[in-house]
Amino acid sequence: MADPLRSRSTPGRVLVALLGVVALMGCAPGPATPPTLPSATAGPGVPSSPSPPNHADLTRLLDRLAATDDEPGWRALIDSVDPHFATTSLWLRDNLAGLDLRLEPGSRIRALTAQRQELLGTEAFVQEVRARWSVPGTAPAEHTLWLTLTPGARGLRLAGITDGPCPTDAGSGPLPIWWLESVRIIRQGEVAVLAARSQDPDAWLPGLVQAREAVARRVPTTEPLVAQLPSTAGGFERVLGVRQGSHRLVAAAAWPFGDAAQLVVNPEAGGATQGEARQVLLTHEAVHVAAGSVRGQGPLWLTEGYADLVALADHPAVAAAHEANLADDQRRHGIADALVTNAELRPDNARVHAHYQRAWITVRVLDHGPDSRPAPGGGVADRVHAAVLTGTPLDDALAAEGWSTGTLTEAVSAELRRLVG
Numbered sequence: 137m138a139d140p141l142r143s144r145s146t147p148g149r150v151l152v153a154l155l156g157v158v159a160l161m162g163c164a165p166g167p168a169t170p171p172t173l174p175s176a177t178a179g180p181g182v183p184s185s186p187s188p189p190n191h192a193d194l195t196r197l198l199d200r201l202a203a204t205d206d207e208p209g210w211r212a213l214i215d216s217v218d219p220h221f222a223t224t225s226l227w228l229r230d231n232l233a234g235l236d237l238r239l240e241p242g243s244r245i246r247a248l249t250a251q252r253q254e255l256l257g258t259e260a261f262v263q264e265v266r267a268r269w270s271v272p273g274t275a276p277a278e279h280t281l282w283l284t285l286t287p288g289a290r291g292l293r294l295a296g297i298t299d300g301p302c303p304t305d306a307g308s309g310p311l312p313i314w315w316l317e318s319v320r321i322i323r324q325g326e327v328a329v330l331a332a333r334s335q336d337p338d339a340w341l342p343g344l345v346q347a348r349e350a351v352a353r354r355v356p357t358t359e360p361l362v363a364q365l366p367s368t369a370g371g372f373e374r375v376l377g378v379r380q381g382s383h384r385l386v387a388a389a390a391w392p393f394g395d396a397a398q399l400v401v402n403p404e405a406g407g408a409t410q411g412e413a414r415q416v417l418l419t420h421e422a423v424h425v426a427a428g429s430v431r432g433q434g435p436l437w438l439t440e441g442y443a444d445l446v447a448l449a450d451h452p453a454v455a456a457a458h459e460a461n462l463a464d465d466q467r468r469h470g471i472a473d474a475l476v477t478n479a480e481l482r483p484d485n486a487r488v489h490a491h492y493q494r495a496w497i498t499v500r501v502l503d504h505g506p507d508s509r510p511a512p513g514g515g516v517a518d519r520v521h522a523a524v525l526t527g528t529p530l531d532d533a534l535a536a537e538g539w540s541t542g543t544l545t546e547a548v549s550a551e552l553r554r555l556v557g
């Protein structure tokens with residue numbers, strides 16, 4: 137979850153002003169076309185409708201790209217007629233060497249722009265490829281990539297990686313940081329970071345390790361936390377696969393990439409949160425990653441409130457500030473007499489901070505049990521959260537712990553009255 141509202145600023149309003157900002161990463165607008173008939177070789181073809189390549193040729197190239205990290209072997213796979221890509225291919229090789237990677241052909245191909253065809257030849261085309269990858273020892277993530285390929289005497293070669301859909305196109309989606317820029321891959325304990333060369337991972341690693349440890353105390357997980365740290369806010373948005381300019385003020389996001397979820401950090405939003413508030417944010421997002429609550433199952437008050445319950449446990453000063461802010465909100469607007477709705481947690485809601493804080497209080501009350509004291513063995517919120525995420529209806533999950541939505545709502549109102557004083 138992106139949680140743009142975690143910033144103290146007013147993201148909704150500022151984001152509108154940023155919508156015109158587009159990162160000018162090379163991209164070629166144009167529709168993807170499904171292949172029609174397989175051909176033995178990629179023929180000259182009509183520029184606007186590329187022929188699909190021979191499947192065996194393509195599979196062989198993809199297998200070699202995924203497995204080759206020696207320089208001579210790699211060079212044989214690269215068409216470096218585009219001098220920019222000749223440079224790109226060097227860091228791409230280094231990036232791939234640090235990953236477990238499998239590449240499989242997708243079904244779509246795209247035509248190049250006339251300008252790119254002039255450079256790469258009329259037989260060049262852009263192939264959809266499915267990538268399944270991981271930092272060794274972590275959960276595999278999945279992405280759709282677009283590879284610019286040229287046929288030659290010794291088979292297909294890779295000639296570019298920037299001719300896929302523009303970020304604004306319908307066919308666009310998330311891209312892994314290692315497809316966008318040169319990265320260092322760092323592993324410390326149960327945290328793996330893919331960091332852009334321009335970034336200082338030491339500025340983030342301790343916080344990520346601390347977040348992973350805080351999460352592990354309550355969320356059963358054996359998976360290491362994987363974080364991507366791009367060099368720019370534009371790169372952050374390419375990694376998420378969101379419209380350029382739409383997430384400039386999001387400091388960090390927990391995001392699904394196939395079956396895996398990872399944490400993505402926006403290096404340019406670092407000023408939005410500092411110190412303890414940033415640590416709370418990282419832990420909050422790490423809860424979403426570990427619990428798998430990035431896919432939106434269950435009511436938001438439960439997933440968001442639970443993430444804050446875990447994140448705020450080690451930060452009493454931040455928790456006290458949240459209580460004070462919520463008490464002020466309830467004094468002004470009256471004590472809430474219903475559970476927090478999904479609409480109240482939307483980033484453009486005027487009272488979104490207070491509603492997040494009310495979701496946290498709701499889960500804190502839930503965690504203490506219907507008798508206002510921790511249930512024997514504890515873990516009430518953990519069990520309800522886990523049950524709802526795996527498909528148990530909320531009412532059933534609450535009933536198993538002695539709650540109903542009615543009794544929980546009343547208990548939360550009582551707690552809010554206590555906070556208001």
Ligand SMILES: [Zn+2]
Pocket residue numbers: 137138139420421424439440443
């Ligand atoms: Zn969240």
